[in-house]
Amino acid sequence: MQDWVNTINGFVWSPALIYLCLGVGVYFSIRTRFMQVRHVREMIRLMFDGKASDEGVSSFQALTMTLSGRVGIGNIAGVATAIAFGGPGAVFWMWMMAFLGASTSYVECTLGQIYKERVNGQLRGGPAYYIERGLGMRWYAIAFALATILGCGVLLPGMQANGIASGLANGFGIPAETTALGVVIALGLIVFGGVKRIARFAEIIVPFMALGYILMACVIIALNLSLLPEVLRLIVSSALSFDAGFGAMIGMAIMWGVKRGVYSNEAGQGSGPHAAAAADVSHPAKQGIVQAFAVYVDTLFVCSATAFMILITGKFNVVNPAGGFLFSGLPGVEAGTSYTQSAVESIFPGFGAMFVGVALLFFAFTTIIAYYYVAETNVAYLLRGRAGSDVALFLLKFALLATTVYGAVRTSDLAWGLGDIGVGLMAWLNIIAILLLQKPALKALDDYEAQQAKGLEPEFDPQALGISNADYWTSRSNASEPDVRK
Template sequence: MSELVKSLDGLIWSQPLIYLCLGAGLYFSIRTRFMQVRGFFEMLRLTAGGKKSDAGVSSFQSLAMSLSGRIGVGNIAGIATAIAAGGPGAIFWMWAMALLGASTSYIECTLAQIYKQKDDHGQYRGGPAYYIEKGMGQRWYAVIFAISTIIGTGLLLPTVQSFEIASSVMTAWSIPAWMTGLAVVIALGVIIVGGVRRIASFAEIVVPFMAFGYMVIAIVVMVINSDQIPAMFALIMDNAFNPNAAFGGILGLAIQWGVKRGIYANEAGQGTGPHAAAAAEVSHPAKQGYVQAFSIYFDTAIVCTSTAFMILSTGKYNVINPNTGAVLVENLPRVTDATGALVPAPAGSGYTQAAIESVFSGFGASFVAIAILFFAFTTIVAYYYMAETNLEYIARNKAPDWSIKLLKLAIMASVGFGAVWSSEGVWALGSVGVGIMAWLNIIAILIIQKPALLALTDYEAQKKAGLDPTFDPDKLGIANADLWKEIGKGRRISAAVVGDVKPEAAG
């Protein structure tokens, strides 16, 4: 089964998808006039603001929900895997993908806001399936994406998270994988029973805390190894562009793994972020587009880069040719496998644990295990929300109770299975899930980009006029944004009532 999944992964993540991801990011950067650069301070301002309502969560809660999906084992184990398979140069291409991907995230998340709707519980729902149907008018394509997302986030991607939790816990405290998997399944069941509001509240508390703690440790490791920083940057840049003989001429693999793990970690273009973006209560869709573009920076510049710098500055990594298994650069000792043979130390959370252990002896393994527990668990919770949202889409927001219960059981079973399966198997499953969603979503947003671009121009014009931007889809010629028409009508009624009250109060 592992070989079949790996073959499918290689087919999906072929060169065309790598070019599509990079090309779409560059194209959207040009079309938005690099809003992710010139609008950086606006991103910061909007991230801290916003309010929640009975229908939606605040901008910060939406950001936290989105980050809880973006920040997972891809930021710790995934970065180590990228270095192992693509060399240190993969980190440069991860940075490039983040810079370009921020504009892609703006487009997809603004579209999610424009075409969001309310479910039967009065809460906002949205995402690629919704904007594909309303923006493209292709229900069949939307259903295919929804099914792919249910399978990807409900069955495939959770296996990676639970495997790395169990693996890091076993390394740190020698607790059997099945016991860790069972504990995670029980905790997940408690959280997802509470619905989107409990998910938002949980993410709002846990995500900033875990990211800050991880960043602090990374800074300490970097300071202690500060003499290695110049050489580390030189190594990254040299390997990113030069087929250095020491790395077996793996320049193409540096690009491939940098983009592949970059998307896996920050999820730009994958279509997962828009689900959380749609749940936010904002006065203009572009506001949430800005906030979600910032989440790409936060994810990559802080968490992914922290991991990469710790591993590279301490030299705790191997570079392995993924096609032959040959060790090209060996900085970690070999370990004994189940047959007693010496094999390269496995890429993943073990690299990060080794890096921190080299500075904080006896602490690194435990700290990384705790960090992965938080990172991965919040990601699994976010995956459930995405899967549920797409199930509700297919059922027209009237999904029967039995289907919701079945989905909850399925994701819990996936978590339990992933905890005890193989490393190669679960990472291949995760890559398949990410790849299928990325193919479908990026093609869709390239087709229906115009409303998001119109929203950006409208937002900037209102800001220039000194207004707090509000959204009127009819004014911009955007069709099928029905919920925003209701929001606008309610805003006008409220303004009229306030206008009638003021004169009486003054008299």
Template structure:
């Protein structure tokens, strides 16, 4: 069975798929005229605008939910794995996929807003919704919803809980089964509280954990300040095959950098639009821009913090792909979170294992919370018009069971299942957003036009020729006649 899973993961993450993800991000960057650069300041400004409502959460809460999904074990263990299997050059390709992936994140999140609905009094949206309403392929929307439900509830939680359990065992000697039970109990309290409970926990925990983690990285960089030119030089030389030791790993550097970069920042995966759709905003581009910035926070800040801790201290191994090592600075240490633990330990003895274990707990725990929200949204799509009580109970039990199972199983199997879940969603969502690029670009152009006119942009889908976006008539009601004699949108 494990061999089957490994084979499926290899197909889903074959070389053509990896380069397709890069190409799609580059295409959207060009089509949006590199909005990730032009609107950088606007992204930051919009993060703190908007308030929650009875139907939706605030922009910052939606950002926090998305970040809780993005900032997870991939930011610690995933970066270590990328360096261990792809060399230091993998870090550059993680940066590259984050930079161009910000445009992808804008497109999918803006679409999540455009085609969202109000269901059981709450905003719901995501790829299943924009596939059905935007493309008109209900069968394809059903496939995505089922794939997302399978991935978020069954395949991917185990990666996060496994990292928590292994970290706690390494740092404090706590048996994995004990950690599994504690995580499941805490998670149950939150997921039974619903989306507002998830949003409230996320907006407090996510900023706190990210800031604390980056401060630790800053301490290590300052203590190794003289190594800055060498480390950056090593990253760039390794990324472009000009380093004597790691030059032969350029293929692995790109593959592992892109794979772990997407796993971490989730641009194109289709997870971000679920949280984006829940935000109460007057124009879809607003939350699209906010969600684009979340990719920067995840990869350029948090993932880079991990990479710098590892590379500045030299606490890593790099496999040669043939069962040996190009460099082996940590004999016997498997690629992953162990590199980060050793890095911190080398600078502040006695702190490394415990700090990383606690960071992994917060990072991975909030990610599982986000997985539940995404799974619940797709369950709501599948059971529209029906009560979600019993299906919701089954979903909670399955997710909690998968979380515990992952905590007590091997890391290799957990990561393989996680890669399968991620691959399924990426394949389906990338097809959808390519087909729906036109309305996403119209939305951005409309937002930019209104901003130039000095307005606080509001969205009128009919004026842009966008159909099946009925919810916006309720969000931004159009009055029959204004003082100019023309239809007027009122906030």
């Protein structure tokens, strides 16, 4: 089965997708006039703006729901595998993907807000919704929904569960079967509680786990501060082909940096718009700007924390594409969670491996929950309250729990391979869609900035901007007071 999975991955993650992700990031950065730089202060302000309502969640809850999907095994094991197969330079390309991907995230998440709907009393949205309403391509929307249900409901949870099992086995010696049982029980309690319970859980756990992990990295960096300049030099020189040892790997550095960057921060993948659409805000651009900040948190903070801990302690291997290793700091150790655990363990013996194991438990567990929410939103899209929706959602829950158990006890190569297929399929379909449907998101940004310049609290009126089929916003605008701009 592994050979079959590797063959499919070779097609899905061809160089075309790698450079498409980078190219789209550059394009949207230019089209939004580098909003990811201009609106950093606004990102932070809006993060705590607004409150949850009966039908939607707050901006902060939507952000943490998104981060719960973004901050996962990719931030620990994903960074390690990027370094192992792409060299230290892969970290630079993960940073570049985050910087450029923030603008991509703005576009897709704003589109998710513009074309969201009320489904069974809850705000729902995502690529399937904006593909159908914005592009009028129902068949394409169905294709994305099916790919996302397959990816987030079946293929990706196993990767996260495998990381949890590996981390707890290395840190505490807990058998994979025991971990699988515990995770499934806890997961069932959350996913059967609905979106509100998911939002409340993410709001509490995500900030706590991310800050704790970053703090540990800061302690390790501080204890080895003299090595930091050399690590930074190694990352940059390897990425730009200046380093004698790793410079020849520039192609692998780009491929693995972008691949793991997209998997980790999800910019362009299409998962972020689902949580973004659930936020109850007065203007779609608000949540788009907030969601761009999520990319920074995921990659520039959490992924960088992992990279610095691994590189500064030298606890990693770099595979030579021609055979053997270009660097071997952990002989015989498989790329993945063990790199990070070994790095922290080398500074805090008897504690480091356990700390990373617990961090990975929280990271990956919340990610599986986020995957369920994304898959559930696409089931809701396909059925839209039709008869049988309850049965379909129950089957989705069962499939998620089953694949979580399967992934926990399978090999990491198979789990990662299946997960990469899921990410790649979603990215292909979503990136093409947002390229075709970019104008409403760009109009929303211009409108938001224009209203702010006049000292107004931005309110969204799609009809005034010539945006059609934004039914939720049209009904909301018609029910409110006349626009003061008219």
